[in-house]
Amino acid sequence: MTFLKMPNYDIHIEEGGLTHLAKHIKSIYEFDDLFVVTDQNVFDLYHEKLIQSLIGFHLSFVVLPPGEKTKSLDVYHQAIQTLIEKGIKRNHLILAFGGGVIGDLTGFIASTLYRGIPYIQIPTTLLAQVDSSIGGKVGIDLKEGKNLIGSFYDPKFVLIDPNLLKTLPKREYVNGLAEMIKAGLIGDKKLYHYLLENDTVTETEIAESILVKRNVVLLDPYDKKERMYLNFGHTFGHAIEKKHQYETYLHGEAISYGMLIALQIGIHIDETKQELYHEVKELLLKRGLVKEPLLEMEDYRDEIIHDKKFLADGLNFIIVTKPGDVKIVKLKEIDML
Ligand SMILES: NC(=O)c1ccc[n+]([C@@H]2O[C@H](COP(=O)([O-])OP(=O)(O)OC[C@H]3O[C@@H](n4cnc5c(N)ncnc54)[C@H](O)[C@@H]3O)[C@@H](O)[C@H]2O)c1
Known part of the structure; x- marks a missing residue:
């Protein structure tokens, strides 16, 4: 296991680290409700494992279509509506569970909904593990260009489990x-x-x-x-x-x-x-x-x-x-x- 420190958050890197997610969450969060934003591919592959590793928590899922088009104002709005319908409050915790698209969009939702909700990053692509989940840049695309709306918003922690990369298509790896x-x-x-x-x-x-x-x-x-x-x-x-x-x-x-x-x-x-x-x-x-x-x-x-x-x-x-x-x-x- 490798542990890196950023000024405002920790990065845990561990093969099989997903099984220790509950422990990390309990160290920063006192409630049982968790709101997981993910895409359909990651949901299909990993929702059972995630539920298994978070026994004792109550999970609400927001499952979005995979791909860059998801980093849009429309999907941002729809995802926020779903989170509100599912009862999210300002001190609840959001999990960004996916590649860079999910990380950027979810981080931006977390930075703006109710003027800021705590969130964590669980990146599932190699690009997201080495790049997009680190550094606090979050945002969405406009038709005029990529990443035109965004902010700097740090997660409470980043959990990187290289085992999740075993299902990644070769081109994405x-x-x-x-x-x-x-x-x-x-x-x-x-x-x-x-x-x-x-x-x-x-x-x-x-x-x-x-x-x-x-x-x-x-x-x-x-x-x-x-x-x-x-x-x-x-x-x-x-x-x-x-x-x-x-x-x-x-x-x-x-x-x-x-x-x-x-x-x-x-x-x-x-x-x-x-x-x-x-x-x-x-x-x-x-x-x-x-x-x-x-x-x-x-x-x-x-x-x-x-x-x-x-x-x-x-x-x-x-x-x-x-x-x-x-x-x-x-x-x-x-x-x-
Ligand atoms: N915030 C930053 O600093 C920063 C830096 C670099 C890139 N980015 C952003 O990251 C985005 C690209 O991220 P990406 O390359 O991770 O793309 P992505 O999130 O679209 O994921 C690529 C594909 O892999 C699938 N996938 C994800 N995890 C998987 C897994 N474990 N097994 C099988 N399939 C899986 C996804 O469903 C998707 O189809 C871009 O929007 C880019 O702007 C942001």
């Missing part, structure tokens, strides 16, 4: 690996080298990956400066996701192409070595995160140059100089030619 490869590249060369050799991860690597994010978030909780390091590969990754209407590529796949483009830019401005680009490219090809012919910077350059983040003096861009070492550079249009 690998999607989470992409964020771990990014974490290794920006902040932990040992983790990066592990991921070069291994296509599955354990509690140890999940914890190492979270530590990279944790350290950056602690330096910059409200996303003003250092948190930007986490955006390695994301500038082009977001442009790729957007240009393909968030349908063709999963987030991890889009940022994988984005990381390769960022490494190429690093080479172009003499900050990154060719060898690193080739090593990362081989790794991402081997894991099926990218395919040849690779997506190229030329096809997304306009999106970047016209992005609101591209200011008169350029764009803050994250470069990996060597595994574990990163730098913010000001990217000018000229650097992208």
Whole structure:
């Protein structure tokens, strides 16, 4: 079992940790009523296990359709109506039990309903375990763009059980690996080298990956400066996701192409070595995160140059100089030619 501390909450990482959920809840919560927000896939796979591990509590379920479309104003409203119908009060506890979609939506419900209800995160995808459940960003999408409405709202704790990943489809598992490869590249060369050799991860690597994010978030909780390091590969990754209407590529796949483009830019401005680009490219090809012919910077350059983040003096861009070492550079249009 691994235990990490954030300023306002603890992260428990444990194979089989779901069986100890009741103990953790009792340490922070005095009532019997629990409100579980989940999606249909996770409900079908795990509701019996959850009920089993929470004997003695009274559980009310809000079961939502799986997929990104669930992070919408409509579903936010419907889920809140259901919670109110089921009798939720301001001091009740909400469980976000699912992937990043459920975590982001439920966290946002918890941060806004009655001006704030306590909640906990039980992430069930690799991406949610290493990334979205950590750092306090919650929110929903608008048709104008992703994550446009949201807030910073910490859970009471995060419980990560890697056993839950056994049912995850391979493409979703690998999607989470992409964020771990990014974490290794920006902040932990040992983790990066592990991921070069291994296509599955354990509690140890999940914890190492979270530590990279944790350290950056602690330096910059409200996303003003250092948190930007986490955006390695994301500038082009977001442009790729957007240009393909968030349908063709999963987030991890889009940022994988984005990381390769960022490494190429690093080479172009003499900050990154060719060898690193080739090593990362081989790794991402081997894991099926990218395919040849690779997506190229030329096809997304306009999106970047016209992005609101591209200011008169350029764009803050994250470069990996060597595994574990990163730098913010000001990217000018000229650097992208
Ligand atoms: N808040 C943050 O800091 C942050 C960071 C990164 C990503 N995100 C958000 O996370 C979301 C993506 O999260 P995701 O990749 O987890 O997607 P997701 O929540 O849609 O889950 C992916 C799929 O896996 C299924 N699933 C979940 N757990 C499963 C399990 N244990 N076994 C089998 N199937 C399972 C889901 O039903 C879904 O079909 C995006 O909306 C993104 O914006 C947020």
